[in-house]
Amino acid sequence: PYTTLFRSPHSCPPSRRCFSMRHERCIAVPLGSCPFGTHPQAACAKRARPQWHVPPSVQEGNVPMKALVINGPNLNMLGIREPGIYGSDNYETLVQICQDAADELGFDGIEVFQSNHEGAIVDRIQEAYGSIDGIVINPAAYTHTSVAILDALKAVAIPSVEVHISAVEEREDFRQVSYAGMACFARVTGEGLSGYAHALEILASHLKEKQASI
Ligand code: DQA
Secondary structure, eight states: OOOOOOBOGGGSOGGGBOOOTTSSOBOBOOTTOOTTOSSSOHHHHHHHGGGSOOOGGGGGGOOOOEEEEEEOTTGGGTTTSOHHHHOSOOHHHHHHHHHHHHHHHTOSEEEEEEOSOHHHHHHHHHHTTTTOSEEEEEOGGGGGTOHHHHHHHHHHTOOEEEEESSOGGGSOGGGSOOSGGGGOSEEEESSTTHHHHHHHHHHHHHHHHHHHTO
16 A cells, blocks of 8 residues: 655655655655654654565565675776786676675675776766665775765765775875765775775675664
8 A cells, every 4th residue: 555665865756755864765655645644754654664565675674785886997907907006806806706795795786887987987976876775986096086976975875985905095195085985984995806895794784784773
C-alpha cells in the first residue's frame, strides 16, 4: 500500500513526502496515507518503517551500498608513471583491487571511473546524485587546485573518502592543500594501491553506521 523511496531528500517530490529529518534517506509515502498523522515528522518515518515495504537489500541489516571510485589525471598511467612513487602495478590492477574489495565488503555495485579532465570529473560527481551511496576519490593533481571538484562533492553531499597512493603529506609544499579533502569525512594516504581497499572499508563502515542510526 505504501510507496517506499530510498533516495536523497532533495529528489523526493514534496507533495508525497514523509521524510526522515536526518536528511540522509528519504522515505516517502503518498500524502495523506501516512498512518501516523501529519507531515513532515521524523517520528513518522521511524515508527512507520516496520510496516512498510522494505526492499530486500535493506532487510535484516543489509544496507544498499553503491560505490563510485573516481580517479583524476595521470592515474591511467600507473605502472609507467614514476614507479618509485606510485609503484609498478598498472591501472587495471587498481580497478581489480577496488572490485575485489567491493565484493568482500558487501557493496551492491561499484564503478571505477578515471578522467584526465576536471569538467568530466565534476560531471561524474553530479551524475552520482540520487544513484550512488558513497564515493572514494583520488583527484590526483586536481586535489591541490580544484575548487570545482570540491563544490561538486559538496553539492551532491554523498559521503566521500579521499585517497592518495603516495604519502602526500611528506611531499612538496604545493601538495599540502587538498580542496576535495574538505568535502571528505576520511583520508587514506601512503598505502599504495591497497589504500583504495582501505578507503572502501572506511566507506562501508560509515554507510552501515549511518543506516543503523536512522
Ligand atoms: C596523488 C598525489 C598527487 O599529489 C598527484 O598529483 C597525483 C597522485 C597520489 O595518489 O598520491 O597525481 O593523488
